[in-house]
Amino acid sequence: MKICKKKFKQKFKLISSSSYVYSSDFGKILDTLSAHTDDVTSVKYHKGQLLSGSKDSSVRVWKSYSNGSFAKVPIIEFEEHEAGVSCLNFDSTGNIAISGGSDGVILLYDLRTKQSIKKFVGHNHYISSISFLGNDGNRIISCSYDKSIRIHDTQGNVLSSFDANEPLK
Secondary structure: OOEEEEEOOOEEEEEOOEEEEEEOOOOEEEEEEEOOOOOEEEEEEEOOEEEEEEOOOOEEEEEEOOOOOEOOOOOEEEOOOOOOEEEEEEOOOOOEEEEEEOOOEEEEEEOOOOEEEEEEEOOOOOEEEEEEOOOOOOEEEEEEOOOEEEEEEOOOOEEEEEEOOOOOO
């Protein structure tokens, strides 16, 4: 059973494809989320929304409630990846999300319109980490098992690249 860890107001974990929201502080399962058909590989929380990505190639957005529970059905579902989702993140506003795939593909999503807005090849191998760079939401930084760190604009253009001597985890 794979475990993904993510800090919320308290410490929580999402576990496997049947995702349990577990509070480390209280030592119990607070909620169960079911929408992925394979292991959950990445989770992020921002302003009342939980973003989850899975080996099943999907990204889901869940609404959270003040009592620590979540909507039982995702409020948004994206299935544009052709390989497993390896990492994801929100921009500083929480309106745009980004995901990286095990095949090197990067996808951007507008959560307000519930649409994917851009898809491009960011690396030629598994993307191990991805984030927006700065608060303007116009640049993305990612690292990969292809031994590179890249900065892209949101149109997919490489602005800067650094090659390492070993895969970046």
